[in-house]
Amino acid sequence: MKETMIIAGFGGQGVLSMGKILAYSAIMQDFEVTWMPSYGPEMRGGTANVTVIVSDKKISSPIANLYDTVIVLNQQSMDKFESKVRPGGVLIYDTNGIINPPTRTDIEIYTIDAAEECARMGQAKMFNTMILGGYLKVKPIVKLENVMAGLKKSLPERAWRFLPQNEAAILHGAEIIKRRQVTTTVFPPPMWLGLVE
């Protein structure tokens, strides 16, 4: 088993933390893992991404050519990473703020309205774990109990009281993620092409 993924969005959305939770979860299940952040000037409002590789063997390169899964949380990241999904791979995105949806037809595309759902529930901080829940529904590489153990490991003790809410968010994320319908290429009506009066 080897899963190479990138999570990309705005700083402040919990992108790096989400990768960290997944990395810890994978370790709980005795997998090898690398967590490689974009670091530096990225801060709240800027772009941030993290590459996480989970494998049952020693991981050679922490840098990937293409990704098995790309999770995109803003338009800039969509523009940058849609082309980096390997053919047959998975692209997951939150529809909030996406003006130009992905157009590739050789990959599986999933949408999750986590931003909207978190706003409705008044739980903005559960955004990243909700996305994580959606991802794990599509790619159940780690068991929920290991995710919860990983979450606990990645959080400081003072934040452990939020564990139940995060578990609920993970479960809810798994419910609301949707496979985008495969759109067969639709030719425009002939009159648009000026072929028919």
Added chain:
Amino acid sequence: MAEKDVRLMKGNEVIAYAAVHCGCDGYFGYPITPQSEVMETLMELRPWESTGMVVLQAESEIASINMVYGGAATGKKIMTSSSSPGVSLMSEGLSYIAACELPCLVVNCQRGGPGLGTIQPSQGDYLQACKGGGHGDYHLIVLAPSSVQEMYDFVGLSFDLAFKHRNPVMLLADGAIGQMMEKVVFSEQQPRLTDEQVAEQQKAWAATGKGQRANSNVVTSLYLNPEQLEMLNNRLQEKYSRIKAEETRYEEFMCDDAEYVLVAFGSSARICSAVVEQAREEGIKLGLLRPITLWPFPAKPLQDMAERGVKGFMSVEMNAGQMVEDVRMAVEGKAAVEHYGRTGGVIFTPDEVLEALKNNLIK
């Protein structure tokens, strides 16, 4: 569910843990991205309350290397860490420390240069680390870790080598290894040596107070008599020959039947091991030689490979071509030697390296 004792940490963080665990006596540093987590983690660990290790933020890199100089002169286990521009500021001090034959550890978590450059990873300080930086005929022992575990393990190893040869050691990492998180296994806590143990073990040279000894130990790099300074230089050169003979370290990956060999260190070596796997799938007989010590450089295995009939070598570095000079010297024109690199903080992908190999070497 019972929690397993596993740790997932950044390379920079484990440097701090390793320092405490190996019984380091003092850390003096000044923050700079991408290595700031070293001192940050040390401050969180508060080792002055457990092992008694001193952790001090100096007012500059120049101050921190001179604090290292002073601390090391007393025979203690002393270290600092910085990133490229900060290490440039330390170069004068490193030359003095090497001249005085003092053991210490300097971690360089390299970033893109020249100048203030960028905070993204680079390997642009290879020549500075291996061929000088400071003035005069001196060498640092330079180790290049390529995983978070090695970042941890090489701290203790660096101190062992530093004290064995009474020579400063540089751990040459980069922003990628420093910022990346991987699994790490810790070693047992080593006790710090007591003042009495240090005075006894380093009595031949350390400035620990004369006590009952017949002679005072003087730590200096100033020799106004040319013959005396030449004697020091001769002694240093003998020591460097000994280090070359005893401490050269490297790792080979799929080199036995290789027709082409990549040479890469640190995070580049990790990427190159994936390149080897990819190339083998395509039927290209590719191997990887990873120098673990950059100085002394593992010239012999490369020489042997060239004589055995390896057709070509490609030195893959995150710089404009630095280690490639050492590869060329080792190969002595017996096989083609090319370089592939990216600069400015850009990290290459395995695909890019494989394509460069095909375009530049295999043809």
